[in-house]
Amino acid sequence: MDEGISTMRGIMRVMLLCALFVSGGAMPAYAIKVLVLVNDTPITDFDVTQRMRLNKVLGVRLPPKQARKQALERLVDEAVLKAAARSKGIALEETQVEAALRRMARGMGGMEKLRAALRRQGLKLDHVRDYIRSQLLFQAMAIRSGRRISAKVTDEEVERRLRKILSDPRLRGVTIWKLRQVMLPVDDAAPVMRQQLFMARAVEAQQIMRDYRGCKTLRKATKDIFNVQVSGIIQADPRKLPPPIRKAISRAGTRRLVGPIRTPKGVQLLAFCGKQTLKPKIPDKAKLRQQLRNVIRQEKMARTIRGFMKTLRHKVIIDWRTKRS
Numbered sequence: 001m002d003e004g005i006s007t008m009r010g011i012m013r014v015m016l017l018c019a020l021f022v023s024g025g026a027m028p029a030y031a032i033k034v035l036v037l038v039n040d041t042p043i044t045d046f047d048v049t050q051r052m053r054l055n056k057v058l059g060v061r062l063p064p065k066q067a068r069k070q071a072l073e074r075l076v077d078e079a080v081l082k083a084a085a086r087s088k089g090i091a092l093e094e095t096q097v098e099a100a101l102r103r104m105a106r107g108m109g110g111m112e113k114l115r116a117a118l119r120r121q122g123l124k125l126d127h128v129r130d131y132i133r134s135q136l137l138f139q140a141m142a143i144r145s146g147r148r149i150s151a152k153v154t155d156e157e158v159e160r161r162l163r164k165i166l167s168d169p170r171l172r173g174v175t176i177w178k179l180r181q182v183m184l185p186v187d188d189a190a191p192v193m194r195q196q197l198f199m200a201r202a203v204e205a206q207q208i209m210r211d212y213r214g215c216k217t218l219r220k221a222t223k224d225i226f227n228v229q230v231s232g233i234i235q236a237d238p239r240k241l242p243p244p245i246r247k248a249i250s251r252a253g254t255r256r257l258v259g260p261i262r263t264p265k266g267v268q269l270l271a272f273c274g275k276q277t278l279k280p281k282i283p284d285k286a287k288l289r290q291q292l293r294n295v296i297r298q299e300k301m302a303r304t305i306r307g308f309m310k311t312l313r314h315k316v317i318i319d320w321r322t323k324r325s
Contacts, residue, residue: 059291173279
């Protein structure tokens, strides 16, 4: 009898998959791309995309490729957990799920803020509920197996991670030099003529240098010169400039031009228009703390899950329809 029921369930799921493949355009095209079958439970590309969006709401920030891999692996683990829970007769009460949902919402600023964050990602609370069920199932399975689950995050752990982020040199700002480039082009010509053109352009460059009194006078200093190109402000990191150029700019200051410099395309002058310190926007610390708390909790759960799931995965059939990266 059990075998007959199992076979009938398998047939029904296959029929459901077939219906997905032939149904109209109500669902996105990628929703029918099955990536993995866990026993007879399909995990699709659409499922992975939705989980990636949920992870963003939960504060998980990873590069796209890594985020996709993590989402797929977690969905496989959750399918394995559900299969294992069914085999052991473990079921959850909805009151447990709702209580955990309320706790999560409080940690994210309230239920309305959570709903708003989900809406921005095109998700509903049911996506969070499914995620929570998997977390609770894992805990129940681990307890049944005699394993201790610990995903508690202390304030000290959060502050340590926060200090590390805020000490990143990129958040301290960088001093850039504001430069403008003057180019006197030299057209292609025979070698002898080209040399004469370079000399003529060098003389014109000297004239510009005599009339130059600072960046604001650059247009005036070049107005009588034919075929001259003056750039807008160029932001340059002085640490990345060639040492001779950096030294020449420092020596010239803002009242003199650097040059003339012969280049393959003509004669070049450089104007130093001053310095500017660029500082990135410091993230809101309260918001960042909550995001870090979620990330640390996820990391702890992931470490515990990896060890436990190895055992459970051996008890199901996992049919990968996509390359694991």
